[in-house]
Amino acid sequence: MKPNRPTVLIANRGEIAIRIARTCKLLGFPTVAVYSEADQSSEHVFMCDQAYCLGGILPKDSYLNISSILDIAKKSKAKLIHPGYGFLSERADFIEACQKANLIFIGPSAKCVALMGNKVAARMAMDQLKIARVPGSHGTLSGVKEAKLLAKEIGYPVLLKAKAGGGGKGMRQVESEKFLESSFEAASREAEKSFGDSDLYLEKLILSPHHVEVQVFGDGKGGGIHLGERECSIQRRHQKILEETPSPVLELFPKTREKLFEAALKIIKNIKYQSAGTLEFIVDEKGNFYFLEMNTRLQVEHPVTEWVTGVDLVEWQLLQAIGELQLPEIPPRTGHSIEVRLYAEDPESFLPAPGSIGFIEFASGPFVRVDSAFKSPTEVSMYYDPMIAKISVWGATREKALARLRVSLDEIRVEPLKNSQGHKIGSLKTNLFLLQKLVRNKKVLKGDTPTDLIAKEPELKQIFTKDVTLEAALAVSLYQLIEENVSLHEGTVNLATEIYWTKQSKTEGLRS
Ligand code: ADP
Ligand code: ADP
Ligand code: MG
Numbered sequence: 001m002k003p004n005r006p007t008v009l010i011a012n013r014g015e016i017a018i019r020i021a022r023t024c025k026l027l028g029f030p031t032v033a034v035y036s037e038a039d040q041s042s043e044h045v046f047m048c049d050q051a052y053c054l055g056g057i058l059p060k061d062s063y064l065n066i067s068s069i070l071d072i073a074k075k076s077k078a079k080l081i082h083p084g085y086g087f088l089s090e091r092a093d094f095i096e097a098c099q100k101a102n103l104i105f106i107g108p109s110a111k112c113v114a115l116m117g118n119k120v121a122a123r124m125a126m127d128q129l130k131i132a133r134v135p136g137s138h139g140t141l142s143g144v145k146e147a148k149l150l151a152k153e154i155g156y157p158v159l160l161k162a163k164a165g166g167g168g169k170g171m172r173q174v175e176s177e178k179f180l181e182s183s184f185e186a187a188s189r190e191a192e193k194s195f196g197d198s199d200l201y202l203e204k205l206i207l208s209p210h211h212v213e214v215q216v217f218g219d220g221k222g223g224g225i226h227l228g229e230r231e232c233s234i235q236r237r238h239q240k241i242l243e244e245t246p247s248p249v250l251e252l253f254p255k256t257r258e259k260l261f262e263a264a265l266k267i268i269k270n271i272k273y274q275s276a277g278t279l280e281f282i283v284d285e286k287g288n289f290y291f292l293e294m295n296t297r298l299q300v301e302h303p304v305t306e307w308v309t310g311v312d313l314v315e316w317q318l319l320q321a322i323g324e325l326q327l328p329e330i331p332p333r334t335g336h337s338i339e340v341r342l343y344a345e346d347p348e349s350f351l352p353a354p355g356s357i358g359f360i361e362f363a364s365g366p367f368v369r370v371d372s373a374f375k376s377p378t379e380v381s382m383y384y385d386p387m388i389a390k391i392s393v394w395g396a397t398r399e400k401a402l403a404r405l406r407v408s409l410d411e412i413r414v415e416p417l418k419n420s421q422g423h424k425i426g427s428l429k430t431n432l433f434l435l436q437k438l439v440r441n442k443k444v445l446k447g448d449t450p451t452d453l454i455a456k457e458p459e460l461k462q463i464f465t466k467d468v469t470l471e472a473a474l475a476v477s478l479y480q481l482i483e484e485n486v487s488l489h490e491g492t493v494n495l496a497t498e499i500y501w502t503k504q505s506k507t508e509g510l511r512s
Contacts, residue, residue, distance in 0.1 A: 005029040006322065008106075009073045010048065012084030013063060014373040015390065016298070017044035020082050023314040032076040034069060036062030038381050043373045050076050057383055063087045066094055070101050080321050082106040082314075086385065089297040090117050090166070106321045107275045108296050109220070115271060116294040120163045120201050126291045129270060131263045133291040134282060136203035144184045147202055151180060154204045160184060162191035163199035168238035170194055173205060206290070208450035210249040210283040211235070214264035215305045217316060219327050220274030226261050227305050227313075228333045233451045234438065236350045241431070242438060243301035244338040245308055248398070248447030253287030260289055267294070275320060276302070276313050285450075300341070300390070303369055307337035307394040336401040339392035340409070340435045344380040347434040354380040355428030356417035357388075363408035367394040377417065380428065388414060388430065398447065402439055409436050434460065 008024050009032040010017045017033065021044065024031045033048035038057045045051045052072040054062040062068075064087055073081060081103050083089035089107070092114040098105040107113075116122045120140050126133040135154055140163055141147050151158045151174065160183055162170030170191040172183040184200065192198035210233045218224035231247030232240040250257040264279040278299045280292040302313050309331045319325040346353045356379050362370045372389035380386055391408055395401030409432065416428040437460060438444055443453060454460045 006079035006104075007032060007049075007077055008080045008082055008318070009034065009069070009076065009078035009103075010044070010082050010084065011063065011069050011088055012082070012086070013039055013042060013044055013384065015371045015387070016084040016300075018047050018373055019371055020084060020314055021047040023312055023318065026312075027315060027318060029080070029318060032072065032078050034063070034072055036383075038062075038383055041378075043375060052076065059087065059383070066097050070097060070103070073101065073103055078103070080104045080106055080318070082317070083297065085297050085300055086167070090295070092117065104321050106317050108218070108273055108277065112271050112273050113296045116296050118163060119161065119165060119293050120199070122294060123201070123291070125271070126267075129266060131267065131291050132289065134203040134206065135290075137201045140199045140201055141184075144181050147184055147200075148177060148180055150202055151177065154202075157205040157207075159203045159205045160187040160200050161203060162187065162195060162197070163201055164195035164197040165191065166195075168235075170200075171238055206282050206284050208285060208452055209233075210247070210450055211240070211280065211292075212247045212250060212260065212283045212289070213278050213280040213299075214260055215299070215302065215313075216264050216268045216273065216277050216279060217313070217327065218268045218273035218275065218277065219320075220272055222269050222272050223327065224265060224268045224273060225327060225330045226264050227309050227311060227331060229257060229260060230299075230301055230304055231449070232301060233449045234444070234453055235451050236454050240301065241341050241343070241435070242338065242444075242449075243304055244336065244398070244401075245304045246333070246336065248449060249283055249287075251447065253283070256283060256287045256289055263289075263291070267291075275317055300387075301339050303371060303390060303392040304337040304339050307367075307369070307392060308333040308335055310334075335394055335396045336398045337392060337394045338398075338401050338405050339390050340405065340438070341387055342389045342391060342412070342414070342435065343431045344386040344388055344428055345431050346429050347431045350431075352382070352386040353427055353429035354382040354386050355426035356380075357414060357428060358417035358425075359413060359415040360388075361411075361413045362389065363391060363411035365404075365408070367404060368408050369393070402445065406436075406439050409439060 005028045007030040010020050021031050031048040033045050033051040034054050035042060035045050036054055036057050054065055054068045056062045081098055088094040090113055092110040095105045095110040095113060123133045137150055157173060157175050160172040172187040174180050174183045188198040188200055212229050212231050214229050215227040216224055228245055229247050230243050230245045232243040234242035260281055267279060276298050278295045281289045282292050283289045311331055316325055344354045345351060358377050360374055369392045370389055374388055393401050393404040393408060395404050414430050417425045419425055
């Protein structure tokens, strides 16, 4: 172990906090965990050398509470802050606050984050760099009138998107002019609630596209490298559930792959990007590509890149932060890697279905990696992201990686808590069965996986009945209130929880 490494405060929870702590340990960086009142006995708390409560349960009182995090950094003598993903990872004001407090934020500059976090400004930057972005508005939409004119010009269907959007939120697909006004209002309301910013922009909806992204690492001085691509087209609710590298669609368009790498490097060199980042692109059926957005942080699906390159991205981030990283040449990539996200969610409605886990056992074996904060019977909290685990595998070929993933997914057991009569307690559901179906699906086996695969494939399609849809709508509203940090009276939260759970058991009743 190397002595005198500075202390790292990990401003996150769950699997990503654990993943960061592991590399800190490996390199001899002492660690500080922070946790909310709901997370007192969470796994990440025990992984770190010190742990402090941030107060509160809701994200705004805990993992988004900048002053509390900075106080703890001072108390624990931390010098570096790793934000993980989500929460404060893409907040320019947090990066500035860290600098003011003499702390090193592990990631890009506040300037880069501010530029790319504003998706409209990022699109404008692409125009300047002459990098194709999805056709649509140049700036922010001034109102419904402008949206109507523009949509008519580029042709329906279109997508209304939030300038400050992320995590698949604040997006509305509009099929024809008839629905534009109501969708505009709904999208700006949702954007205001989720991001405190109601500004919208408009894009042409690319039909049956592929999501292909490039992992980059910048030196902050105008240099940088890429670490290959990832295809993350298999999604529901505009959020990824299976990611892989190399990208199957780029096997058909090898020239597009090179052009994507070129574009990604041009962007990060131009903005003097530092640390790990991801350039997301949409690739259409002909191999044309368009810039979507940049994520200025470590990405959920970074393990697949680590599998094929042998690079520990967090190691690079940590060493760069203390001035000890010599960025190498582009590393060679070997074999194929696939990751799936196991969620506590209803596999039919794709709505979060958190609850108590009574039994949990993951897969293991050669070339299998499980990133999870759930190792023993515990609770998946309704207050945070309901992801239970990421299961990633490596294989010499795509076929071998898929075969290994099939075996691994069949080994996994996640069971809800049961009473002495063997009846389920609470509302836990998982998407395990959907993942097992996915890795056996004919189109997935062929690598023919556009973003609308789940919606279109009969065997994977959601099965809605009218009653369940109503129940689902209620559950979504309650979940969103909590997710959007609306200050709720404790009694209201309890009531919301109760209705939410009743809904879960009722939904089950309706189906059986
Ligand atoms: P990735 O490509 O890394 O999966 P996602 O867009 O799915 O990126 O986001 C990763 C995590 O960050 C998710 O937990 C998501 O909910 C969260 N997230 C991303 N952007 C935002 C945002 N602007 N506000 C709140 N959460 C976000
Ligand atoms: P977020 O910030 O929420 O991740 P993105 O702009 O990255 O938002 O889009 C998320 C997903 O939505 C994409 O991966 C893609 O599947 C879909 N999507 C976004 N824009 C378009 C578009 N113009 N046409 C088709 N699909 C799109
Ligand atoms: Mg995205």
